[in-house]
Amino acid sequence: MAILAFLAASPAVRAQQYHDNVVIILDASGSMKEKVWGSNVDKITAAKAALKTVLKTVPESTHIGLLVFSSKNLRDEWVYPLGPRKDEELARAIDLPEAYDGTPLGRYLKQGADRLLQERAKQFGYGTYRLLVVTDGEAQDQNLVEAYTPEIIARGITVDVIGVNMRQAHTLATKVHSYRRANDPAALSRALAEILGEVSQTRTDTAGGEAFALLAPIPAEVAAAAVQALSVSGNQPIGERPKKVGVAPPAVTSAPPARPAPPAPSPPPPAPAPPRAHKFPGWMVVVAVVVVIGILRGLAKRGRR
Numbered sequence: 189m190a191i192l193a194f195l196a197a198s199p200a201v202r203a204q205q206y207h208d209n210v211v212i213i214l215d216a217s218g219s220m221k222e223k224v225w226g227s228n229v230d231k232i233t234a235a236k237a238a239l240k241t242v243l244k245t246v247p248e249s250t251h252i253g254l255l256v257f258s259s260k261n262l263r264d265e266w267v268y269p270l271g272p273r274k275d276e277e278l279a280r281a282i283d284l285p286e287a288y289d290g291t292p293l294g295r296y297l298k299q300g301a302d303r304l305l306q307e308r309a310k311q312f313g314y315g316t317y318r319l320l321v322v323t324d325g326e327a328q329d330q331n332l333v334e335a336y337t338p339e340i341i342a343r344g345i346t347v348d349v350i351g352v353n354m355r356q357a358h359t360l361a362t363k364v365h366s367y368r369r370a371n372d373p374a375a376l377s378r379a380l381a382e383i384l385g386e387v388s389q390t391r392t393d394t395a396g397g398e399a400f401a402l403l404a405p406i407p408a409e410v411a412a413a414a415v416q417a418l419s420v421s422g423n424q425p426i427g428e429r430p431k432k433v434g435v436a437p438p439a440v441t442s443a444p445p446a447r448p449a450p451p452a453p454s455p456p457p458p459a460p461a462p463p464r465a466h467k468f469p470g471w472m473v474v475v476a477v478v479v480v481i482g483i484l485r486g487l488a489k490r491g492r493r
Contacts, residue, residue, distance in 0.1 A: 206314035208250045208387050209307050211270060211300040212239070213293075215323035215352075216259035220287035222324075224353050229373055231324050231352050232287045238377040239322075240279050246384050248273055253303060254281055257296045260288030265296075270303055291325050294332025298426045301340045309423040317345045320383055322376075324352040326359060336426050337363050343422050348383045352376060 220232040227234075243252060253270030256262060261284070268281035297319070304317040319340065327333045337360065341347055347364040351357060353371055361367035366383065370376035424430045 206311040208247070208316045208318075209253070209270060209304055210246070210250060210318045210320060210384065210387060211253040211255060211304055213296050213300050213319065213321045213323075214239075214254060214256045214285065215291060215293070215321075215325070216256050216285040216287045216289075217291045217323075217325060218258070218288055219291075219325055220352070222353075224372055227372060230287075232285065234373040234376055235322050235352060236282050236285075238373065238380050239282050242377060242380040242384055243273070243278060243282075244275055245381070246273060246387055250387055251307070252278065253300070254278070255296060255300050255303075256285045257292055258287070258289035259285035261286045265299075270307060290328050291323070292329050293321070293323060293327035294329040294334075294336055297321070297333065297336050297340060301336070301343070301345055302425045304345055305343065305423045305425065316387065318383075318387065319345055319347045320380075321347070321349045321360070322352060322380075323349070323358065324354060330359070333360070339426055341365070343426075350376065350379045350383070 214235060216232060220235070221230050223230050224234055229237075239254075246252065250273060251271055252268065252273045253266065254268035256265055256267050259265075267284050268278055300319050304319065308315070308317055337347065341364070347360075348366045349358055349360045349364050349368075351361070351367065351369050354369065357369065358367065368375075368379035368382070370379045422430065
């Protein structure tokens, strides 16, 4: 089983199985063609230049994704799908967008967050997950922004917003983890550097042998259920309810029309009940989940020291 294999892996192997993740949502709406105040550079060009410069400073172990909305020339809005950083490919992807249409920010907040949650499920919750929005205007689908933003943050995704050359702060300014105003190209590069610099802070989430010694008394089936619950909890798409773990939907079968049974002189003796598979009670799984959470939190705190 993949979960048990993951638990049994050495710390060195586990350290190679997760990475930090940043999804950048770039606004390519029509207003991004406007010039930055006091400059001959338009907003989209300033954003592209800043991204190409700053992203080179991000640790190579960090996975980067670039999601663009409203560009008129893109077949795939994921101009750079979330994955390892390859500077030449990333630079070409950054150069692609051409500012054109509106600002459906809410829909793309969900799309970017959903992709991060998919990656978190694959990594069993290890690593960090960040959504960085670079925009110059308010969303046309403000109702979706209002609905999705609190849920994204509640799921443990860090959300940063850079307002490019805006006359007033974006409505997300007071609702996300950080908001920075960038009224000139230098300020835009500085804001990106500050946000992405946080990704490079030294830390470790790798568990040592003591964690597995603490988990050893827990039955293997219970430990597997606990880890499975932790790996899927909160990773369902934004706006959807979590699925129950280990509960299969009832099978639907079709049967031929029933025929009346012939009369029997006497009922047959009851057949012995088949042996029941042993199942761990729900409270035991809950206890295991609590234990695992406590261990992981303790190790994470020690890793950040």
